[in-house]
Amino acid sequence: MKNLYEKLIPMLKKGFCTPQIAQIARTIKEPSTTIHFNVKKLEKEGKIKGYKAVFDYTKIEEGFCGFALVSLSPDTYGNPEIISKLIANNPEVESVDICTGDWELVVKLRAKDQTEYFSAIKRIMSKKGIAKVNSLVSLKSIKSEFIEI
Amino acid sequence: MKNLYEKLIPMLKKGFCTPQIAQIARTIKEPSTTIHFNVKKLEKEGKIKGYKAVFDYTKIEEGFCGFALVSLSPDTYGNPEIISKLIANNPEVESVDICTGDWELVVKLRAKDQTEYFSAIKRIMSKKGIAKVNSLVSLKSIKSEFIEI
DNA sequence: TAAATTATTGAACAATATTCAGATATTAAG
């Protein structure tokens, strides 16, 4: 068979989905055209960023998940956004947050296995400005993207 | 006006979306019926858990985000799933991971503001079995759910 | 109060997901 999974999964992970207006309308018993109006307003107001699929990552070759707690070196304190965006720009990176507390960045990553996770971490975190990285490896994801696994 | 946002946002945050088969088909130049077949297969195989909207949480009264790094007390080491599921079962909780490393759990939370975040943390984390909580407050989300903000 | 803007809604339309049946490819068995 044609390997469409390799194309479909990255597409659906980032978008290519749409709200089910008729089903929402039926569920909350409002006219579908009212739901349509409201959803489009949420989009125009920039409140909705997009629509996407949520995967069971253990079943799509992304079962190895971890958090990198990052300390920045003093010279990047003034502008953590630049390095954050560089980190975010990797497909293995699920989320990046600039934080207060013991670490400046919290980065969530997903890879196929330990080997690929290790090589991703090395590649992504070997940047000038990163002083220290503390890795927490996830043994089991209980909830992700607001959806319980 | 009817406040449909209060109903729509929780619905779209967890589901009520669907893949855009025709658009995928056009993009990768395959028959839409083939895409349909493949997507349904992904669903049957349990690889796709659902379809949902991603929000700009700063614009929907969930702008305050943080991570709780949790240490469990020795008596819960043997069964961290139970307490993890209790934690996951709160609407403020975006993700829960059982980890190795310096903390047993990593919990991502979203609330309206500092006050509501504080009350959520107190409510969620005051459980027997939780030994210690280290909170990291997000000042800015750069990427979330694989989507850059 | 009156005017203007914003929200709601049903009917008509266009686009899309889904079903179905036949064709093709792949795998398993002899």
Next chain:
DNA sequence: CTTAATATCTGAATATTGTTCAATAATTTA
């Protein structure tokens, strides 16, 4: 290798759904 069985692919037809439009109602502003 050949045949049978199974799985995948695909176009045509259908049913469902998102979208547009125009008219009405509600809300806000002057």
